[in-house]
Amino acid sequence: MTRIILDIKKNLEENASIYFDRAKKAKKKIKGVEEALKRFAQQQQTLEKKQDEYAKEQRTKAQPKQLQHWYEKFRWIRTSQGLLCIGGRDATQNEILIKKYTKPTSIVFHAEMSGSPFFIIIEDHASEQSLKEVATTTAVYSRAWKLGLGSAEVYYVLGEQISKTAQSGEYLTKGSFMIRGKRTSYHPRLEFAIGLREQELLAGPPQAVQAHTENMVRLVQGTQKASEIAREIKKKLSYKGHIDDIIRLLPTGKISLSR
Known part of the structure; x- marks a missing residue:
C-alpha cells in the first residue's frame, strides 16, 4: 500500500499540486533512464559486433596456412x-x-x-x-x-x-x-x-x-x-x-x- 503524506498547513489543491510536480519530475527521470538504457543497449550491440569481428579476424590470423603443395x-x-x-x-x-x-x-x-x-x-x-x-x-x-x-x-x-x-x-x-x-x-x-x-x-x-x-x-x-x-x-x-x-x-x- 502506498502512503500519501499531506501537509496540514496546505489545502487539498496545494497538496495535490505538490504531488503532481513530483510525478512530472519522476516521469522525466524515468524517461531519462529509459533513454540511457536504450543508448547503452545500442552501444553494447556495437561493442559486441566489433568484438565478434575482431575475434573472427584473430581466428583467421591464428590459423596456420593450408598446405598448398x-x-x-x-x-x-x-x-x-x-x-x-x-x-x-x-x-x-x-x-x-x-x-x-x-x-x-x-x-x-x-x-x-x-x-x-x-x-x-x-x-x-x-x-x-x-x-x-x-x-x-x-x-x-x-x-x-x-x-x-x-x-x-x-x-x-x-x-x-x-x-x-x-x-x-x-x-x-x-x-x-x-x-x-x-x-x-x-x-x-x-x-x-x-x-x-x-x-x-x-x-x-x-x-x-x-x-x-x-x-x-x-x-x-x-x-x-x-x-x-x-x-x-x-x-x-x-x-x-x-x-x-x-x-x-x-x-x-x-x-x-x-x-
Whole structure:
C-alpha cells in the first residue's frame, strides 16, 4: 500500500499540486533512464559486433596456412638451382618417400646416424652446388643439430641401391632400408636459414635461400626453443602468417639467430 503524506498547513489543491510536480519530475527521470538504457543497449550491440569481428579476424590470423603443395607435408627446400628436394619428418614419411617418390635414378641423401631423414632430389640434372645444399639440409634435419655437432657425415646413393630386403637374420624397422653399393660422402657444416619471398616461407642452407630472396635470417645452434625463435623470425621477416608455419621449417633442437 502506498502512503500519501499531506501537509496540514496546505489545502487539498496545494497538496495535490505538490504531488503532481513530483510525478512530472519522476516521469522525466524515468524517461531519462529509459533513454540511457536504450543508448547503452545500442552501444553494447556495437561493442559486441566489433568484438565478434575482431575475434573472427584473430581466428583467421591464428590459423596456420593450408598446405598448398603436395610436398609441403614433408621437409622440403629449393636449391639455389631451383630444384625441389623433399625429406621425411619421421619414419613413416621416410617409408613413403622411398616407396612412392624414389625412382631408380633418383639421388637420395641420408646422414650417417640413426633417425636421419631421407632427402630426395625430385628433379634431374642436379649441380654440385645443389648436391652440397641437400647434404647440408639432411645434416641439419638429422640429430646432429640437436646434439650440437658442428658438422655431420652425409652420403648419397641412387634409388636403385636402396632396398627393403634385409640381410639374412636381420630385420628392418619402419623407415629403415638397406643401402648397397658405392656411396658419395659429404661433411657439411650445420648452417641454415629461413627466408620470405612474397609471403612464401623458404628454408635451407643460406646459399640456397639467398638465391631466391634477400629477406632472410641465418640460424645457428643456440639456446632458444622453436616457439621463441619463430616469433623473432616472424617479426624480422615481417611474415603475416602464423608462427606454426615457421616452426614446421625449423630443425629439432635449440636455435639462435646468427648475429
